[in-house]
Amino acid sequence: MMGENETIFVAGHKGLVGSAIVRALASAGHREVVTRTREELDLTDQGSVNRFFEGTRPDYVFLAAARVGGILANTSYPADFIRDNLLIQTHVIDAAQRHGAKKLLFLGSSSVYPRDCPQPMREDYLLTAPLEPTHEPYAIAKIAGIKMIASYRRQFGFAGISLLPTNLYGPGDRFDPQDGHLVPALIRKLHEARVSGSSSVTLWGTGTPRRELLHVDDLADAAVFLMKAYDDDSAVNVGCGHDLSIAELADLIREIVGFTGELRFDASKPDGTPRKLLDVTRLTALGWSPKISLEDGLRATYAWYCEHGPTAGAR
Numbered sequence: 001m002m003g004e005n006e007t008i009f010v011a012g013h014k015g016l017v018g019s020a021i022v023r024a025l026a027s028a029g030h031r032e033v034v035t036r037t038r039e040e041l042d043l044t045d046q047g048s049v050n051r052f053f054e055g056t057r058p059d060y061v062f063l064a065a066a067r068v069g070g071i072l073a074n075t076s077y078p079a080d081f082i083r084d085n086l087l088i089q090t091h092v093i094d095a096a097q098r099h100g101a102k103k104l105l106f107l108g109s110s111s112v113y114p115r116d117c118p119q120p121m122r123e124d125y126l127l128t129a130p131l132e133p134t135h136e137p138y139a140i141a142k143i144a145g146i147k148m149i150a151s152y153r154r155q156f157g158f159a160g161i162s163l164l165p166t167n168l169y170g171p172g173d174r175f176d177p178q179d180g181h182l183v184p185a186l187i188r189k190l191h192e193a194r195v196s197g198s199s200s201v202t203l204w205g206t207g208t209p210r211r212e213l214l215h216v217d218d219l220a221d222a223a224v225f226l227m228k229a230y231d232d233d234s235a236v237n238v239g240c241g242h243d244l245s246i247a248e249l250a251d252l253i254r255e256i257v258g259f260t261g262e263l264r265f266d267a268s269k270p271d272g273t274p275r276k277l278l279d280v281t282r283l284t285a286l287g288w289s290p291k292i293s294l295e296d297g298l299r300a301t302y303a304w305y306c307e308h309g310p311t312a313g314a315r
Contacts, residue, residue, distance in 0.1 A: 004030055009058035010035055011092055017064040018065065050095050058096075058101055063092050086141045089141070090148065104161075107163055108235060110239070115132040120278055121279055123234060149161065150162075168219055173301065175310040176310075177189055189201055209245065212277050214290060219238055237283060241277075247263070247265070253302075
């Protein structure tokens with residue numbers, strides 16, 4: 001069990017997921033939480049990572065640091081996505097094992113599943129068919145992380161676990177129309193359209209792909225729960241178990257934002273994976289389920305955006 005006085009390192013604490021994990025740990029009474037900014041510790045540099053672990057010796061590690069982004073970012077910078085993610089996770093997992101960490105939690109992604117994966121997606125569907133081309137470099141890096149966790153467990157007995165979260169959103173997200181994920185990009189685009197008085201907004205794709213969405217505070221709660229309750233080399237899906245179309249999501253955000261114009265879809269732009277719905281049977285059997293409804297979560301996220309502005313999110 002992860003005791004309240006044991007040292008916990010949250011890698012990527014400035015990001016959407018990492019900051020939520022820090023909040024969840026504080027709420028659960030954990031006082032010895034260690035963080036480092038990118039300027040203080042470059043996780044892509046092996047020497048720096050080893051020196052940090054040698055000096056700090058964290059008992060538990062939440063590996064939430066990663067290069068992330070939406071379809072445009074993934075297709076524009078594929079080399080950055082595969083290189084940085086491979087370096088970060090390789091250095092942190094290896095250093096944690098070498099320097100005596102009791103357990104490490106690796107944050108994967110639902111992007112690791114095949115493009116035309118049967119729905120809902122079970123953990124054993126991994127590597128059964130080709131990936132979605134628009135995010136293949138990112139997904140391959142995350143698959144490598146999952147397999148590294150399992151391999152270190154088999155060879156060294158290292159207690160690493162892998163979580164596969166669905167699409168996330170929430171306070172502190174990156175509200176960037178170029179690099180942001182689906183929800184923050186929609187919030188910013190529709191908010192700015194309302195403010196400017198636009199009569200319509202054009203969105204990428206057909207609007208027909210379906211997405212499952214989970215509030216990042218629910219993901220963080222699940223991460224802390226699984227760090228304490230789960231110990232196996234099989235990855236665990238983390239989601240809510242239901243989805244909606246991008247057109248339905250855009251319409252819900254339009255209502256929350258107060259934009260009264262028309263939503264148009266540009267079918268010449270890529271849709272990405274047709275559907276991404278996780279099978280969460282393994283997670284629910286362990287005794288965890290989400291608490292934040294989609295509408296409540298979106299309203300709270302929009303309120304955060306209005307308070308902090310479009311450039312205050314994850315870095």
